[in-house]
Amino acid sequence: MIPDKVDREAHIQTVETMLSHLRRKGYKLTPQRRAVVTVLAQDRSHPHVSEIIARARSLSPRISASTVYYTLAMLKEENLIREIEFYNADNRYDTNVSDHLNLICMACGKIEDYEGTVPVSARTVAETTGFRPVRMRFESYGYCKRCVRKGGK
Numbered sequence: 001m002i003p004d005k006v007d008r009e010a011h012i013q014t015v016e017t018m019l020s021h022l023r024r025k026g027y028k029l030t031p032q033r034r035a036v037v038t039v040l041a042q043d044r045s046h047p048h049v050s051e052i053i054a055r056a057r058s059l060s061p062r063i064s065a066s067t068v069y070y071t072l073a074m075l076k077e078e079n080l081i082r083e084i085e086f087y088n089a090d091n092r093y094d095t096n097v098s099d100h101l102n103l104i105c106m107a108c109g110k111i112e113d114y115e116g117t118v119p120v121s122a123r124t125v126a127e128t129t130g131f132r133p134v135r136m137r138f139e140s141y142g143y144c145k146r147c148v149r150k151g152g153k
Contacts, residue, residue, distance in 0.1 A: 012044075012096045013040075013041055013080050013081065013096075013097065014041050015037055015042070018037045018040075018075070018080050018095075019034065021078060021080060022037075022074075022078070022080075025078065027074070032056070032060050032062075032068075032071070033067075033071050034059075034060075035057075035059035035060035035063055036056050036063075036072070036075075037071075038059060039052050039055040039056050040052065040075070040081060040093060040095050041095055043055070043095075044095075044113075045110070045111070046084060046092040046094050046111035046112075047092065047093060048090035049065075049068065049069065049072065049090065049091070050090070052068055052072070052093065056068055072093060079097055080095070081093050081094060081095055081097065082094045082095075082096070084102065084111065092111060094113075099118060099122065099135065099136040099137070099138070100113050100114065100115075100118060100138065101113070101114035101116070101118065101138040101139070101140060102114070102137075102138065102139050102140070103140050103142070104140065104141050104142075105142070105147055106141050106142065107143055107144070108144065108146070108147055110144050110146075112144070118136075118138060119138055120136075122136060
């Protein structure tokens with residue numbers, strides 16, 4: 001069940017929770033996988049894959065791009081991360097796996113999580129329509145504080 005109010009910290013994956021989950025599921029915790037997990041767990045900016053590859057290589061210099069892509073797919077399948085897909089930009093990755101509002105800046109591309117009340121709860125959708133949501137995605141497009149101060153829209 002998706003809560004009406006998001007407890008941001010309760011839904012953000014840490015290095016320890018991610019590695020523990022993978023260990024329980026029987027995955028090998030290679031240095032490369034640990035590097036990708038560490039990068040994601042320590043980055044709240046919703047990085048795109050090229051950023052993840054670059055940062056993972058600083059921790060594990062011989063990591064290949066295909067290993068990063070495979071690890072991202074595995075983490076997504078295990079519901080440890082969310083992939084934010086765009087049709088006209090690189091996909092981004094989020095360790096906050098709750099249903100929450102993403103604020104997306106149209107000028108600089110920054111994505112941040114809104115910590116207030118979710119626009120509509122899964123419970124409300126289910127009760128009023130009979131539809132049973134599994135996952136909900138909320139996005140708001142506009143301009144971040146920094147871009148507004150710099151003369152953005």
